[in-house]
Amino acid sequence: MRYLPLTPDDRQSMLATIGAQSVDDLFVDVPEEARLNGPIEGLPMHAGEMAVEAHMKALARKNHAAGDMPFFLGAGAYRHHVPASVDHIIQRGEFLTAYTPYQPEIAQGTLQTLFEFQTQVARLFGVDVANASMYDGSTACWEAITMARRITKRGKAILSSGLHPHYVSVAKTMARFTKDDLSYQAPSLEAATDGQNILDQIDDETSCVVVQYPDILGRIGDLSAIAEKAHKHKALLIAVVTEPVALGAIKSPGEMDADIVVGEGQSLGVGLQFGGPYVGLFGCKQKYVRQMPGRLCGETVDAEGKRGFVLTLSTREQHIRREKATSNICTNSGLCALAFTAHMTLLGEKGLRELAMLNHKKAVQAADRLSQINGVKLLNDSFFNEFTLVLDTDSRPVVRQLADQRILAGVSLGRLYPEEQPLAHGLLVAVTETSTDGEIEALATALEGALS
The missing domain is CATH 3.90.1150.10 (Aspartate Aminotransferase, domain 1)
Known part of the structure; x- marks a missing residue:
């Protein structure tokens, strides 16, 4: 149904059910300066279709690629640079037939590409296993923090000052609902990373340490000492990679004993796209796989012994009961994951x-x-x-x-x-x-x- 009319009584009943006084109460978390309090400036209140088209085209011409x-x-x-062949590959019918692969018998192309994607991410991050993608890098980072809480049964996360401030903001927003204690301070303009400061903070109450690699200032630190002390206190090391191309030149976080590695896959195959959609990367050690959010595709054989692919582990709330789910993010940016895989395959x-x-x-x-x-x-x-x-x-x-x-x-x-x-x-x-x-x-x- 394209139009669902609501009467004033309907609205008041809905607001009363959720405990809100007015519709405006639903937007209190949006900064006031970001709210629209009147008509859009420069957009005429009434105009014919051709005039509206001309006006919108004029606005669009202000954009620059x-x-x-x-x-x-x-x-x-x-x-x-994203090769033109990436766009050609992702539009092939065998990959578009079943965007969400709930029926493996008709989604082999999608399942295989997700299986290949997992393999590529696991090798890139230097970890045992990777999931079939997540929403984006910032939410993957938060999912890693909640995963660490499930594993350690603790709620204190130490965030490196070198972690992207947008990732920090997402974590702080979500922590309001989970009551996690996030330890964070902004970076300083120093050549050295904050590795020593992180080491000094780790204690027996710590669930995880979150370190970006390379960090927001471009600095590259050795994560080994942080991993060692975190493990000594039974905490986890989460490494965040916002530029996956870097791992073609520097040591992977898994090689430095990171427990969970997350990141943003935009650099490979996806393009800038005015800020999205992007694709989240998520990998971890094998022993934590059942606490990992998202889903896993696996390789198997059919009744005739032929190679095939299936969903092996599905822990999102759209698959199982909410209270049993490890994630409530109900998109895995599948098309962007496909583009990532196509680009990585072309590169080798x-x-x-x-x-x-x-x-x-x-x-x-x-x-x-x-x-x-x-x-x-x-x-x-x-x-x-x-x-x-x-x-x-x-x-x-x-x-x-x-x-x-x-x-x-x-x-x-x-x-x-x-x-x-x-x-x-x-x-x-x-x-x-x-x-x-x-x-x-x-x-x-x-x-x-x-x-x-």
Whole structure:
């Protein structure tokens, strides 16, 4: 039914049932400055269809694609080249026939790609097992924290200061309902990670430690010592990877004894897409598999001995009773997982390593050039394809000035941490294989002009 009319009495009855005084009470968690309190500015109240189409097209023309200008944005979402063959593969009928594979006899293509996806993620993360994807990186991070609580029967999670602030925000939002105690403080503009501070906090009440790798400032730390102390206190180490391409060049979290590894798969096959949809990655040690959220696809044989695929473990609430479920996130971004798998398959292990090294080479080139500018300091000299510059002024107006020149210079840390004034001088710059020498030089020239 496309239209469900409600009378005022219907609305009052529904509000009374949930304990709300008015419809506005349902939006109290939305910041007031983000609420729409009147008509949309610039949109006419009444117009003919052709006039509306023309107006909307004019608004759409204000958008710019990432490839329209020098692009150095990152902070958890990265511009990589996605081969045209990925789009061709994901539209093949055998993968689109059954998007949600509840009937294995007609969903073999979907089940096989999810099985391959799990294998790729497990190998990439260096863990025993991975699930058939999750909603996105931030919610996968929270699901890992709740998984650690189920395993350890504790409710204290230590979040590294290097964890993406959006991931922290999601965790804090969800912890309001679970009453988990989250220990977190914003990062400082230092070359060293907060590894020692984390070690000092771990105790017998800790359920897990959550560390981003590489972290939000681009720093790469050794997780082994954190894993060792966490395990000594029977806590778990959760590693968060927002840039999976990095694992083609650096040691995997599983090799450093991480118990759970989660991340965002957007970099491979998915594209930026104005912020979504994306795909969450989730893997863990074999001994924790029955506490892992999501679902698992397995390989088997049919009655004739032929290779086949089935859903092996399903623990989402749409599969089983809510009180028994390990997750209530009822999407696994299946199409994005398919795109991830197609891109990874086209690359192969050798191709991924070559792509990673090309990213790092480009980033080193850019860091060397930009750090020569007066008023610019490179925070850390150990990074993958993203690094932090410390300017001698607030980076936010600099970013806006360069954007007016059609150069997206990076992400101001003042934007990510608006209440942390010392971080306002930080500029997070991401450089991938798509960045040309000319674009790097254009960024350097524009930055020199803005700081002069």
